[in-house]
Amino acid sequence: MKLCFVGTGYVGLVSGVCFADIGYEVICVDRDKEKIRRLRNGINPIYEPGLDELIQKNTNANRLTFSDNLHVSIKKSDIIFLAVGTPTSKDGNSADLSQLFSVVKQIQKIKKHKIIVTKSTVPVGTNDKIDKILNTKSKTFSIVSNPEFLREGEAIKDFKFPDRIVIGSKSKSVSEIMRKLYRPLINKGASFLSCSLKSAELIKYASNAFLATKISFINELANLCEKVSVNVEDVAIGIGLDKRIGPRFLRAGPAYGGSCFPKDTKALITTARKYVSPLSIVSAVVKFNDERKKYIENKIIKLLGSNLKKKTICFLGVTFKANTDDTRDSSAMKMIPRFASLGIRVNYYDPSGEKNFFKKKNIFFFNNLYSATENIDLIVIHTEWDEFKNLDFKKILKKNRKINIYDLRNLYDTNYFKNKKISYYSIGRP
Ligand code: NAD
Numbered sequence: 001m002k003l004c005f006v007g008t009g010y011v012g013l014v015s016g017v018c019f020a021d022i023g024y025e026v027i028c029v030d031r032d033k034e035k036i037r038r039l040r041n042g043i044n045p046i047y048e049p050g051l052d053e054l055i056q057k058n059t060n061a062n063r064l065t066f067s068d069n070l071h072v073s074i075k076k077s078d079i080i081f082l083a084v085g086t087p088t089s090k091d092g093n094s095a096d097l098s099q100l101f102s103v104v105k106q107i108q109k110i111k112k113h114k115i116i117v118t119k120s121t122v123p124v125g126t127n128d129k130i131d132k133i134l135n136t137k138s139k140t141f142s143i144v145s146n147p148e149f150l151r152e153g154e155a156i157k158d159f160k161f162p163d164r165i166v167i168g169s170k171s172k173s174v175s176e177i178m179r180k181l182y183r184p185l186i187n188k189g190a191s192f193l194s195c196s197l198k199s200a201e202l203i204k205y206a207s208n209a210f211l212a213t214k215i216s217f218i219n220e221l222a223n224l225c226e227k228v229s230v231n232v233e234d235v236a237i238g239i240g241l242d243k244r245i246g247p248r249f250l251r252a253g254p255a256y257g258g259s260c261f262p263k264d265t266k267a268l269i270t271t272a273r274k275y276v277s278p279l280s281i282v283s284a285v286v287k288f289n290d291e292r293k294k295y296i297e298n299k300i301i302k303l304l305g306s307n308l309k310k311k312t313i314c315f316l317g318v319t320f321k322a323n324t325d326d327t328r329d330s331s332a333m334k335m336i337p338r339f340a341s342l343g344i345r346v347n348y349y350d351p352s353g354e355k356n357f358f359k360k361k362n363i364f365f366f367n368n369l370y371s372a373t374e375n376i377d378l379i380v381i382h383t384e385w386d387e388f389k390n391l392d393f394k395k396i397l398k399k400n401r402k403i404n405i406y407d408l409r410n411l412y413d414t415n416y417f418k419n420k421k422i423s424y425y426s427i428g429r430p
Helices: 010-021 033-040 051-060 070-076 098-107 126-134 155-160 172-181 197-228 232-240 261-274 280-304 331-341 393-398
Strands: 002-006 025-029 064-067 079-082 114-118 141-145 164-169 191-195 312-316 345-349 363-365 378-381 403-407 422-426
Touching: 002 010, 002 070, 010 025, 010 051, 010 064, 010 079, 010 155, 025 070, 033 064, 051 064, 051 155, 064 070, 070 098, 079 098, 098 114, 098 126, 114 126, 114 172, 126 141, 126 197, 141 172, 141 197, 164 172, 164 197, 172 191, 191 197, 197 232, 197 261, 197 280, 261 280, 280 331, 280 378, 280 403, 312 331, 331 345, 331 363
Parallel strands: 002 025, 002 079, 025 064, 079 114, 114 141, 164 191, 312 345, 312 378, 345 363, 378 403, 403 422
Antiparallel strands: 141 164
């Protein structure tokens, strides 16, 4: 069985490489010729722990190849996975499906039977549209919806040990082919759910909306905890021990970000509006999350005090989470430019490197953590990278008389800083 992954981004590349690693022959295709050239030379375009090694191993074993020729790659393959981006449209709310439908247009030119699997996150009814476009005269293509649930930073583990594999299809036999394809993962304990195309599409959006709700719920409770001197972590543990609630996604922090939750919650609300069935809870979550960025921004400005133009903040981490280089919809993308526009100098350090987006006035990248923290007024721990969990404060204080730390990830015990020249603030803790 030959597989083709169209779109070698965070999802397409990881899934393609991992399928190769479980023994399939895989072609990863992208329209970005430079990306493909680099991949062919063994250069991984994204930061994802463990991925470099798997690319090398499977390329050497001749199971994994890279191409910028969509037509030829599709022709050679039996199952075509669509893993292109579905970002937010210019309207700021709905999903932009132009990348997806441009690939579908190319597939139309193929005359032989293929299984077309949509891995990209797409609104309810999209796979029916693909079916209509591709199967006008004869039934040449079998359409499958197979949403992806991997998390950046833990993508390989998530691919190899998923909680569930969701397959939406109109055909029992095609669903069985997909079950066979995923058998190595099912044998290791993944649940397999076969359902309709539309159910699979909605399961993905509903999952992300639910997780975003959980995060916003604990973030809002953290605000209350700060007012009533309660530790939000005790509350999170206390409620998370209830099996009906569960402990995960209950860590208070900054607004949620990343390439999925913000865009998918908005796209789901747009779909619901279209069908005149508003989702008031998800709408409240989106509103709260947007306001949270401002809330934290204002707290940072308050911590800096007067004379903002003479102040320097150091951001530790700018990606939306640790172990990824992805900054899409990260809180830092909103906050840092705002501070810079107020005349505040912003130093930043991120283990995944400099970001082009921040090549702006008053924003300075450092490739050394301790250089970034020299002569500053405030450290904002924005991302929970491991190297921020055990900072050398003696070293930091050598270059600063006194510092404030605003730890948006609660990486340190609040008692740790007593009797030090450090004022420590965190999220939802007295
Ligand atoms: P991405 O932007 O990182 O990658 C998309 C890739 O598709 C790019 O490399 C782009 O060049 C390529 N592409 C676009 N049009 C193409 C075309 N016509 N032919 C060939 N290649 C083309 O996107 P991503 O983060 O991997 O997300 C892909 C999809 O998976 C989205 O729908 C997303 O919502 C969903 N998803 C993402 C994650 C995640 O953590 N990133 C998790 C689950 C689901």
